[in-house]
Amino acid sequence: MKIIENILGGFIDLLFPPRRVCPLCGKSQEEKKICDSCLNMLRGFREEQVCYKCGRFFHVPEEGPAGVGQEAAYCRDCIGGGRSFFMARAAGPYSGDLKRAVRRFKYSGRRDLAGDLSGIMFDRITANRHYNRVDVIAAVPLSPGRLRQRGYNQAELLAYGLSDRMKVPVLPLLKKTRETAPQTSLGRPGRGENLLGAFALTGAGAFTGKTILLVDDVITTAATLNIVSETLVRGGAGQVLGIAAAAGRTAAARGKGGI
Ligand SMILES: [Zn+2]
């Protein structure tokens, strides 16, 4: 009977192949991989100009992305300095299908999306010479309460996905010592204060002078990245580079910025 079942099962699979969908847009296709139109979209994001420092995308004016911020290398928030990380990048802006995929990954238990999301993060940085000298990967930590509630740290899953591709180890360098209000619920001035003292080193592993890749799911204002990176730099890190699946859009600095 088992054999008949298997044969029947095979026929059914042939007639009705298991549903395979693009992990970003959800379009049905033959294989479970990112579809061609999403790959095109991601290529387009890589060609958009971003803030050299925080990697956030510039606002797109009505006439489209051509010429956006051509002369502005830094965003309004980075032009004055005060960033503890060397640079950060994200696979795309936090909107549309990418935003929906990140939200499913983070809030709907879809930890299986870590592979595809870390893949597009890797594609974003693999040709960038600064990211080729990473020694250690660390994830932005969750508070113990949030970790219990969610069951996983989404940034850590992305860090392990990147580790597989980059052949660089993930080390548990950081912990979040208390819960903080969601950054999006606060006005700009309150965001730095909200995070102050919320992150600490775990004392795991020596990283003095090392280049650390700090992984998060989304760069909203880069305030979290900044404070966590500051913790690492104070602890002796040589340099911190940031990477996220998605980043917000921001205003370019006025006039010729920085570089
Ligand atoms: Zn797609």
Ligand SMILES: [Zn+2]
């Ligand atoms: Zn910036």
